[in-house]
Amino acid sequence: MQELSQRPIIKLATFEPTGTVMQKIAEEKGCGTKGGSGKASCGSGAGQNDLAPEIWEKVKNHPCYSEEAHHHYARMHVAVAPACNIQCNYCNRKYDCANESRPGVVSEKLTPEQAAKKVLAVASTIPQMTVLGIAGPGDPLANPEKTFKTFELIMNTAPDIKLCLSTNGLMLPDHVETIKKFNVDHVTITINMVDPEIGAKIYPWVFYKHKRYTGVEAAKLLTDRQLLGLEMLTANGILCKVNSVMIPGINDKHLVEVNRAVKSRGAFLHNIMPLISAPEHGTVFGLTGQRGPSAQELKALQDSCEGEMNMMRHCRQCRADAVGLLGEDRSAEFTTEKIMEMNVNYDLDTRKAYQQKVEVERQATVAAKQAELETLVGEHSDIKILVAVATKGSGRINEHFGHAKEFQVYELSTAGAKFVGHRRVDLYCQGGFGEEDSLETTIRAINDCTAVFVAKIGGCPKDTLKKAGIEPVDKYALAFIEQSAIAYFKEYVERVKSGEIEHLERGDAEIRQGALVA
């Protein structure tokens, strides 16, 4: 410890984000397809400015880097990296409940060879799966051999699949060259603080070069390595997303500073996620009663950072073995046992053909939104409302109210429809806590919304929703989300103007605890 404080082992390199690419990333705001032109904007989808084509190429089919893509393209994680080198107070690697599902917990760990086979099996079954990530369940760079062996195998057998990894950043500076070598062009770093005093409340210890560091010293070591790693990545033109866990009372206010720190170092996207801390998960925060943020607290922080850079709001805090579209988990279809029995036929042409169809659907979604948006020109109103949407994907309102495991939330105003988050309503391992009424749960999760768009809804829940002040809307069944939302908003404003309805501010909503279950 003496040694560390006297002779800093970290030498912060003065990397200048060199290429024009990184400069462009820093200057850009938002990325989404613009009706067929192939131009783009991303993250929140707030701006419609065009991204540099080389950046758009990297993010356009990546569900975690583009909000627009996440409606259409799927990702998978392979759990080849069980070891970790730091301890976080929101993590507990031990799990006792069979149904337990949260980040850091996986059903089975894989060898790189098993992982490569799994990737081929999934790629053949789900042709819109475009991204393979390694995210643990420990830290990928605490298991460098397994992580890079997996990348190597996949690079050789399925070259069209994008590779990405998610790390705590401690070992990142040592591996930037290798990351580059394997064409990993997306890296996520979890950065919860840039102030070691705050870090000491989040990280009890860090294991580095054969030594366990604790307290402020550990947090200092971690933040220095994270920021150095981020600078090195951006200097090398590797797209970088920063994940931050919002912990009320510990780092909630500080995350604005984190946002500035990572933006200035060239991070492309910032993903502020709510703390998951149910007592039954057995994490330090769970046991000390540290609460997570409410839906409106989370949104307010995301909104306040949005002026600074792209904010990701569609993260599902998925597990290290998740498979499918964000918001669904098909990992149970691809257990090692099942994969071994599968007849895998990896056909690049079939995948390409399918993805072209997906692209047509996507362009249609965007075109419909654009057309509807144009009808808003000249409309002026201060009204802003949130609506919840039941969807299975493809950017359409295509899920039955009672079947929805989550609702996507859009903020509507005369500026259009903006994706601002999602609310899970599925049931998790509740550690023996009773069966709560699922309709009650749903209402608490979307209580800040004025309406809920569904493909279909039964009479009974319809009445209950109305009583709670949430308008059930099924007239846009199977239609495009954003187009319908804008149409609804215009109508809403008209109804308010005519005195048919009164515009009321909605309350807050609850964020459900636990990772998504299939």
Add this chain to the structure above:
Amino acid sequence: MAYLIVAKNCTSCSACEPECPNKAISERGKSFVIDPAKCTECIGFFDEPQCVAVCPVDRTCIVNLDYPRYQPQA
């Protein structure tokens, strides 16, 4: 003395295995185990036993009292 891994606490995360300077740690079933004949408690290598320092679950890598204290060769 040597160290041992409490099997019921072990998450089988494998973090300890590559850290052991004696290659005394291996996976057995759903847990990792330490070969007491190879364990030197990291004496002569590091200031602290590496398995203890890296293990994510407290009180999982503990002293194995069935073995006498490791004596470095003179």
